[in-house]
Amino acid sequence: MQQKFSAVLFDCDGVLVDSELITNSVLREILQENGWDISVEDCLEIFIGKALKDQWEPILQNTGVRIDDAWLTDFRTRRDAALRTQLQAIEGSFQAVDAxxxxxxxxxxxxxxxDRAKVEMQLKLTGLDKFFDDRVFSGMEFPRSKPAPDVYLAAADSLGIDPRLALVIEDTATGVTAGVAAxxxxxxxxxxxxxxxxPETLRRAGASAVFSHMEQLPSLAIDAA
Known part of the structure; x- marks a missing residue:
C-alpha cells in the first residue's frame, strides 16, 4: 500500500463524529429561550459548518442579543454535557482512520x-484520539476560521508538507471551500x-470527489501497491 497524498487532513464534526444534530439541538433550544422560534431546518441551514462566533448577526437580528464570551461559554457548557451522553463516531470512521x-x-x-476543547473531548470519547495525538488544529485559534484556509495551512506547515499535496476530508461547503483555498x-x-x-453542493464548492460511506475512504486515499 502506498500514499496517494503527502498527508490526510480530517475535519471532525460530521466526518469523524456524529455531533451535528446534538450540537444544533442545544443551540436551537438556547435560541428559542432567547425569543427566536427557529425551526430545526433553519437552524441547520444557518449554523452547520460555521463558527458560531461568526454567526452573531442573525442571532442579534432575531433575538436582540449580541452574543459575547459569557453567552458562548454557557452554550458550550450545555453542548458539551449533551455530547458526553449522546456522542458516537460516524459509522465506519474509526476503521477508515485506522486503515x-x-x-x-x-x-x-x-x-x-x-473549539479545541470540544474536539479533543469528542476524539477522546470515541477513541479516535489515539490516531491524532497532538495533531489537532482548531480554526478558532486563528484570526479567520473556515471558510478561510488558515487552519489547513497551519496544519500542513506543522506536518512539514506542501498543502497542495494534502488530501482534505470535509462534509460541508464551508469546509470544502477552506480546503480548496489552501x-x-x-x-x-x-x-x-x-x-x-x-453531493452537488460539495462539488460546487470544489470537492473533486464525493463519497457516501466511510468504508469507501481508504481506497480513495491509498494506492494499492
Missing part, C-alpha cells in the same frame, strides 16, 4: 473549525443523513 493511519503514519491530522485536494463526505450536505 489510513497504518499507511500515512503521523501524517494525518484533525483540522476543525470548532490548495489541497478535497473529498466530500455526503452520507444522505439529516445534517448531510448534498
Amino acid at each position: 489510513i493511519a497504518q499507511v500515512y503514519g503521523p501524517r494525518i491530522a484533525c483540522v476543525t473549525g470548532a 490548495g489541497a485536494t478535497v473529498f466530500g463526505y455526503s452520507s444522505g443523513g439529516p445534517t448531510s450536505t448534498s
